[in-house]
Amino acid sequence: MKPASVVALEALLPRLSSETFDADVFRQTGVFVVRNAIAPAVAQAWVSEWKAFHAAIMEKGRDVNRANPVSLNEQLPERLAHMYREPVFANTLKAFMGEHIALYNHRFVIKDALSSNKVFLHQDSCYHAGHSNKCSVFVPVSLVNKDNGGLTFHVGSHRLGVLGDAGEIDPASFDVQWPTVTPELAPGDFVIMDSRLWHESGPNVSGVDRIMADMIIQPADDPTGQELLCGEWQTDVFYSPKTITRHFVSSRILKIVKYEKELAQLKAELSASR
Template sequence: MKKIGVPGITALLPRMDSEIFDPDVFSQSGLFVIRKAIPAPELARWREEWDAFYAAHLAGGENVSRFNPVSIDLAVPPVLQAVHQSTALLDIVEQVFGPDLALYNQRFVIKDKYRLGDIFVHSDFPYHYGWPNKASTFLALGPVNRDNGGMFFYPGTQQFGYLADTGELDPSVLPAGWPVISPSLEAGDVVLMHSATWHGSYPFSHGPDRILADIIYQPADDPSSVALLRGQWQTELRIDQDMKNRLYKRSRVTRLVELQKKLDAAEAALAATRV
């Protein structure tokens, strides 16, 4: 498919937001907002389970991750663990990947008065195992907007592919006039995003908690898949946790870990001399 620039991406903007998903628009833009994607009874059950979980484990500011404060590391109740199995979501994703669908990952990401920070501009692709043909669904369980830490996206940036490193991206390198959008969402709305699309989020300032289920789907031929959701497996290979743990003898990440340990030791030794 031909890569398109600012005029083409800008022309697609009105077609990226609808109650009816358009896979052709998504294939070019790497982004689509599906309104009212989830049936009301299913959504109400999820929200009831979430509210009870939040009250029991998160409402007092406990269990905030040091590594990524907005990501919930605790195991959520079974009803919420199964959100990725929703027929409504799978019907959408099947239009992108075909009948053989698999799960890469599911988590919940929230912002509230204890989890305030913004998230810098990045692409998820270089953080993933397996092939880049992945898509995230950001499912809103309540209102999402700029005030309560909503997300922003640079549609069409998935066309640049792999960028040889990970970290904070600089949008100023994009051609002049490249659009950035920050859709406000209501409960049951879904943002579908290609995993190479550049995105970030605003800090929480006020309003209701921002609650998103972040689910990454992919074709069932990807060895990094953790569960088959529809159709049949199309791979005999697996990238399991043991392989991930032993994959590299040495890498940029392992080198950074080594350097951090040395830095921590040096700082501890310096602190000891000041006592």
Template sequence: MPIAIQDNPVIITISAEERARGVASQATILKAIVAIAEDGLVVLDNAIDLSHIDALNRRMVKEAEDLINRPTTHFNSPGNLSQVPPICADLMFEDVFANPFAAAIIEGMLGPHPEVRYLHGNTAMRGEERQDVHADLAWRHWHWPFGLVVNIMLIEADKTNGSTEVWLGTHRDTTLADHIAPDAGVIKPELLAKRRSVRPPIQPRIPKGGMIIRDLRLWHAGMPNGTDIPRCMMAMVHTPAWLGNKLLLTLPESVQPIIESWKGPVRYCAEYIDDKNFDHLALEFKYDMRGGLPKNERDKWEAKWIGEWGHKF
């Protein structure tokens, strides 16, 4: 009979010396990569200037009130809305959008020049409903890292205000067969019961400004916020350059020189438009890490996958 394990994610505190140099130590990179490989996620603390976090949180909380009343807003579950963070010159902080410590870890796992092709977030308002346990993908996928999401908590999060439920280690052997349907991310209930007996889910406490680097394959679920304080979280999905993803961000021209001035390995793959035509709150919810393929090309992808790799995965 398997013995149930109750544990917490690995939290790495970036040292004062690392902060001063702006460079992650070899020990930090190694510890983080091992944690992601084994658990499916790692948390970085003390990696971001908290004044930057506070500035972003103030704006996102204010804008959430606007989003709630827009008919185009995408809700992940009742009370949990998708929310693009503010994309403007005065809030494009390099230690948030291209954090050097997270970038070094991501490059170590995905290879040179990892690409950001999804920039979003979510805000949990007061509510009682949770998400189904799911993985952030609904297509045939490889059994090695091909996508890492960086979530940034803009306030401290725990069970009371909607810290994400995570099922550590589930990324290691999951496949599309674990989902309730080929086009759904939700995991089969019987597999959840089996997994719970071995390694039950947890809702970890994440400090304000904490950076969660998570493998896209990891099972997880958004949880309700039982407080009156909105819980805002940013999300940036990184994919390897070798994947050939076609998905593009839409960003205002005013931030292009800022992004292009960043010296780290992470690249933002975007089309830049005139600022007067840009409203980050009106951006369409787009998420397709298999390659950003339009719907009429997805059958071709499926056929190619089965032909080339179907016998292995």
């Protein structure tokens, strides 16, 4: 039998996409699509800037990220590198994050001809340092739909919290089944997603590039904050998640790096001896 909380969640689905952000709906669903919220001139400037930048990096030969092909490696041009400063984002998040808000990370996640594959079902929190009340703001810089690899969200799955391991989640292994949504997006819209929420995306089969910014935003009391977006810092101690392995004597990441080096060495020796 479906838990009453999931039945209630299904009834909320029509309300998770609106021109007006509803913090109560977001708390329950873990995802919200804010429609037509960015000024058209701003959204269009980002689209043009992206097109020029993409043409330039494709010309040079883009360096595809081996660990996560959709995560863009190249340094973004000024205007795209600071999209998160557009006041609409922090102003919207205030409704559930409070007055003091900071940036954790800003990057682009893209599906073009060089990174068109699916992304398996996962939650992001297990890859983050600091507090777990972060959220991603996905900002489309192209049309986004199921055919070009738009994100599918497992609505309400953030309620299970951080699962304690990192990798591909098997949704059928749980007693509870969450409803899913794959919103179509256009420049001007944005999506707010709790970092604990499960999400995945299919392959880009239409060939229309799917381009999104993924800005991770958090309350300003988190010592992993990168830049203040509004209010005041609520912490005077900081550390960087970008160099996290230096704070460990031994760890899972350090072990993986060591094993990968050893494996590459063994493979090289094996092929040399043939």
